[in-house]
Amino acid sequence: MTQYLDFEKPLAEIEGKAEELRAMARENPEMDVEKEAAALDRKAADLLKSLYGDLTAWRKCQVARHPERPHCQDYINALFTEYTPLAGDRNFADDLSVMGGLARIEGIPVMVIGHEKGNDTKSRIERNFGMARPEGYRKAIRLMELANRFGLPVITLVDTPGAYPGKGAEERGQSEAIARSTEKCLELKVPLISVVIGEGGSGGAVAFASANRVAMLEHSVYSVISPEGCASILWKDAEKMRESAEALRLTSKDLHELGVCDRIIPEPEGGAHRDPDTAITSVGEAIVSMLNELRDLSGDKLRADRRNKYLALGSKGLAA
Amino acid sequence: MNWITNYVRPTINSLFSRREVPDNLWTKCDDCGTMLFHRELADNLNVCTNCDHHMAIGARDRLKSIFDGGVFVEVAVPEPVADPLHFRDQKRYTDRIKEARKKTGEKDAMLVAEGEMGRTPVVVAVQDFSFMGGSMSMYVGNAIVAAAERAIALKRPLILFSAAGGARMQEGILGLMQMPRTTIAVQMLKEAGLPYIVVLTHPTTGGVTASYAMLGDVQIAEPNALIGFAGARVIEQTIGEKLPEGFQRAEYLLDHGMLDRVTMRTALKDELVTIVRLLMKQDAPVKGDLPAPEITSEATLQLEDPIVPDDAK
Numbered sequence: 001m002t003q004y005l006d007f008e009k010p011l012a013e014i015e016g017k018a019e020e021l022r023a024m025a026r027e028n029p030e031m032d033v034e035k036e037a038a039a040l041d042r043k044a045a046d047l048l049k050s051l052y053g054d055l056t057a058w059r060k061c062q063v064a065r066h067p068e069r070p071h072c073q074d075y076i077n078a079l080f081t082e083y084t085p086l087a088g089d090r091n092f093a094d095d096l097s098v099m100g101g102l103a104r105i106e107g108i109p110v111m112v113i114g115h116e117k118g119n120d121t122k123s124r125i126e127r128n129f130g131m132a133r134p135e136g137y138r139k140a141i142r143l144m145e146l147a148n149r150f151g152l153p154v155i156t157l158v159d160t161p162g163a164y165p166g167k168g169a170e171e172r173g174q175s176e177a178i179a180r181s182t183e184k185c186l187e188l189k190v191p192l193i194s195v196v197i198g199e200g201g202s203g204g205a206v207a208f209a210s211a212n213r214v215a216m217l218e219h220s221v222y223s224v225i226s227p228e229g230c231a232s233i234l235w236k237d238a239e240k241m242r243e244s245a246e247a248l249r250l251t252s253k254d255l256h257e258l259g260v261c262d263r264i265i266p267e268p269e270g271g272a273h274r275d276p277d278t279a280i281t282s283v284g285e286a287i288v289s290m291l292n293e294l295r296d297l298s299g300d301k302l303r304a305d306r307r308n309k310y311l312a313l314g315s316k317g318l319a320a
Numbered sequence: 321m322n323w324i325t326n327y328v329r330p331t332i333n334s335l336f337s338r339r340e341v342p343d344n345l346w347t348k349c350d351d352c353g354t355m356l357f358h359r360e361l362a363d364n365l366n367v368c369t370n371c372d373h374h375m376a377i378g379a380r381d382r383l384k385s386i387f388d389g390g391v392f393v394e395v396a397v398p399e400p401v402a403d404p405l406h407f408r409d410q411k412r413y414t415d416r417i418k419e420a421r422k423k424t425g426e427k428d429a430m431l432v433a434e435g436e437m438g439r440t441p442v443v444v445a446v447q448d449f450s451f452m453g454g455s456m457s458m459y460v461g462n463a464i465v466a467a468a469e470r471a472i473a474l475k476r477p478l479i480l481f482s483a484a485g486g487a488r489m490q491e492g493i494l495g496l497m498q499m500p501r502t503t504i505a506v507q508m509l510k511e512a513g514l515p516y517i518v519v520l521t522h523p524t525t526g527g528v529t530a531s532y533a534m535l536g537d538v539q540i541a542e543p544n545a546l547i548g549f550a551g552a553r554v555i556e557q558t559i560g561e562k563l564p565e566g567f568q569r570a571e572y573l574l575d576h577g578m579l580d581r582v583t584m585r586t587a588l589k590d591e592l593v594t595i596v597r598l599l600m601k602q603d604a605p606v607k608g609d610l611p612a613p614e615i616t617s618e619a620t621l622q623l624e625d626p627i628v629p630d631d632a633k
Contacts, residue, residue, distance in 0.1 A: 317405065
């Protein structure tokens with residue numbers, strides 16, 4: 001049973017009616033409802049297409065956060081072989097909101113690292129809803145450094161509401177950990193490829209995504225602050241998140257125009273959560289294609305290109 | 321209650337209180353409440369002479385306090401695209417910028433200057449909290465990159481005074497992208513073998529702390545400066561408990577191993593000179609107030625009159 005978002009309510013009604021009809025027919029075999037149900041299906045499909053063809057920025061945020069959207073774990077399971085998780089920051093703890101390890105994609109050995117939000121109450125708590133503590137960033141730094149020494153490309157999957165705002169996290173240097181992780185991204189002499197698969201939440205995302213190539217799933221978002229946070233500061237009203245989401249220009253299309261996102265990965269009709277397999281396959285193809293773009297470049301060139309890309313960012317704004 | 325208590329007494333009181341607080345001559349310490357004579361306070365770099373509380377100091381006053389004789393040359397900062405997102409909340413971003421420029425007389429939230437500090441050549445960048453909360457904009461990113469490039473060209477250390485609430489929301493993702501951009505500037509300095517010293521001042525939070533402000537070779541903070549990633553209110557709401565006294569203050573960070581030193585503003589210059597000269601393997605410094613160095617280049621004297629950008633006049 002799909003969880004519907006608020007703007008999908010009309011869709012839920014139509015799909016619900018079709019399901020009701022079919023349930024009735026199952027109980028009364030003499031009833032022929034298929035024609036009517038099929039008409040409802042077509043109506044639902046049209047509505048889905050029109051809803052998702054023109055999502056507002058706020059609706060994209062909702063889709064990006066959809067609980068059934070495929071998460072890091074799903075991508076790793078489906079796209080990588082020989083995934084060998086590596087744990088711990090060697091200082092304090094293993095932060096389960098960040099997962100990572102050695103793996104192969106299309107036969108190529110790589111290091112894969114990502115934020116994992118969890119998919120039920122237990123795992124969400126375990127994964128801290130994808131909000132990393134300093135240990136998570138320090139684990140990522142360690143894995144990136146390992147990949148760098150052995151010449152393995154690094155692939156990061158970004159899906160976080162942001163770094164965890166907690167007492168211990170601050171005491172153990174949340175900001176320092178994020179700064180060092182960003183620094184490590186920018187130091188690597190191996191290809192670094194990032195895919196924003198859901199939410200790219202501020203500094204917590206930058207720490208993984210200061211990459212040679214940044215791809216975004218069509219309905220994912222990447223922003224300096226959450227729309228709710230921005231609304232409560234600039235509009236003095238957290239309920240103005242629709243306005244702030246629009247103003248922040250956080251969609252894949254806007255980020256592509258600004259040069260922050262290099263590639264938009266199209267999502268299946270109705271978002272990645274309606275057809276996870278197709279979404280995961282598209283992400284896999286994009287990763288392999290980006291790896292191929294970078295595989296013949298020298299370490300020095302990879303690092304220089306990455307730096308030059310970021311230094312040049314912001315030379316143009318959005319068209320009026 | 322009658323006419324005398326309701327009307328006459330307040331009027332008389334207000335006459336007296338008005339005479340007691342001429343706000344142009346005296347400043348009240350935010351912390352201990354002592355009335356401080358403004359010139360004395362300025363001489364003490366806005367540190368309360370009674371309780372040592374550090375009040376805000378303007379970016380230009382900061383530069384004057386660091387360079388010998390208060391003399392420095394500004395380093396030009398390339399102008400970024402204005403309002404790249406066409407951002408508008410309750411106000412237009414372009415209007416907010418205009419207001420901030422008018423209020424501060426500065427172009428944006430960071431000043432970069434070169435000069436001598438205890439006869440030691442340095443480049444100094446100062447973040448200006450009075451300009452939109454010091455927020456990290458594309459201009460701020462450009463300023464840090466320009467500061468690093470200038471330091472490298474002159475083979476000088478870079479000293480950076482941070483003060484900001486975080487990235488500038490009105491520049492959206494491009495504000496956020498100053499985290500990697502400024503990190504690259506720090507890496508360039510490291511590769512050039514030049515010291516990068518950060519002085520964290522009140523307050524330094526958000527994406528600024530999570531990039532260039534935490535990457536110094538030596539990390540110094542002013543007493544009681546608020547330094548952190550997330551805001552205290554957000555943390556309290558998230559964890560559902562009160563935070564301890566002094567949380568996210570300089571001394572608390574020092575206790576938790578996040579800083580090298582907490583240093584009084586009045587002692588900062590001497591300390592910076594010492595650290596920089598040791599790292600650069602220069603001779604021991606000559607302490608005390610030194611006269612201004614001779615001006616050799618196309619130097620602009622920055623003594624009393626700040627340069628006001630054209631559009632702010």
